[in-house]
Amino acid sequence: MTRLVHLTDLHFGRERADLVAPLQEAVRACAPDLVIVSGDLSHRARRAQFHRAMAFLRGLDLPFLTIPGNHDVPLFNLVARMLFPFRGYCRAVPGSMTPDAEVGPLRIFSANTADPHSLRRGILRGRDLKRICAGMRRTPGDGVNILVCHHPLREPPGFERGETKGAAQALPQMQAAGLQIVLSGHLHHWAIGLGITPETPQPILQVQTGTALCGRVGETDHGFSVLDIRPDDVTVTPWLADEASSFHPAAPHRYLRRDGLWHIADQRVGTGVSPL
Template sequence: MTRILHLTDLHFGFHREALEAPLLERIAALQPDLVAVGGDLTHRGLPAQLARARTFLDRIEAPLICLPGNHDVPLWNLLARTFWPFRAYRKAFGPSLTPRAHAGDVRVMAINSADPYSWQRGKIRAGEVGRVIAHVDPLGTNIAVLHHPLQQLPRVDKALARQATRALRRMEAAGVNIVLSGHLHRWAVDDLLATGHAPRVLQIQTGTALCARITDIQNEFALLEIEGTELRLERHMAPMGGKGFDAPQIAGYSRASGVWRRV
């Protein structure tokens, strides 16, 4: 069994400071094999916010990979956003915007969907999708992680990232099994699966881990326990105004039939 923890939308600079310690404690207790951090580590991409996010992530003992979100690109410094949008991020987290890692027979591959020229919307670049496809393991479980979703439900009022639909089709055809995303600060799994849009890809849209925006209702992260074609998914939530994380909500999924089904 391989345990992958998905942590996204931390928003350091506009985050629940009191939840930092409970979040780190819960992560340590779960003992994940790998932590995938899905962007928006900061609220405005400022060097001090990036440094604080780096300090927080350094306290996680498990191996981790991280990638930028749209909030990690400079918003007000138009010169930096145009010519060197990821310079400060790279200084804090290393040169790669699309890291890869593996744990057991699970491969986790990042896609950078942040688009400095369309700050919020995002863009899925064909070349990055191609690199993910090139590293698919046909005998294992393949996970793509990015900030922007590849599909959105009708209730979402944000524009879908450019080329998202095409990227999802390409990755499904190539054998990507799971897509992890954030950005919307709203959980979605079963409703996306029910659309039948990409039945061989389980899309897990995880809410914000630390953002202090009251309308988000709760902070949360996901833990995936993967064994062959079976997945046990834990949703860990900390209600706004509370002091920590409640017991997780648990669901099971299987792709033994060739498509994902809740079991």
């Protein structure tokens, strides 16, 4: 079994200060093989905010990879936003903005869906799609292809932030290339399974994790996801913050893959599209 922690939307600069140390402690306690951070490391793409985000991630003392989110692009400096939108992120985060990784049977690919031309809506670029599909096609038959992106490729019911540009056309192509699991953030809202129910199994398991730390007024879905993955058998456990600012595991969601489709393994623990 391979264990991932999915963290997203840290928003350093507008973070819940009381959750920072408990989050670090809880992630460490999970002892994942890899921590995946799907963007919005900072709140306003400022140097000090990136610095604090990276200090937090390095302080986990675990392997991690990150991608940018829309908040990692300058908002008010229009020159920077248009001419060098990812300069601050790249200065703070060494290596590729779209890192890949191999962990056990997992093949992890990433897309940078942040679009400087849009405040909220994301974009799946053709060059990312091409690279991701080519990589996934090379995965051995017993491997598990996972995509990480900031913006959800499909919005859960009730959300109208704008579909990620290019995603609807890309999903069938990525499915044909062997995509099995998508990890995304941005909505600061939980939706595990995204459309997978006992009646409607799906080829792609989409895990939409809440915000790790964002302290804006009205934010309630604080936590992270733990994924325990075997080929064709995945358990997703949300870890949620309580009123005492500590994180605890909630009911797990287990999915099995049969005939190329994900099914809920046990209705007592899996509820399909499920805001928590």
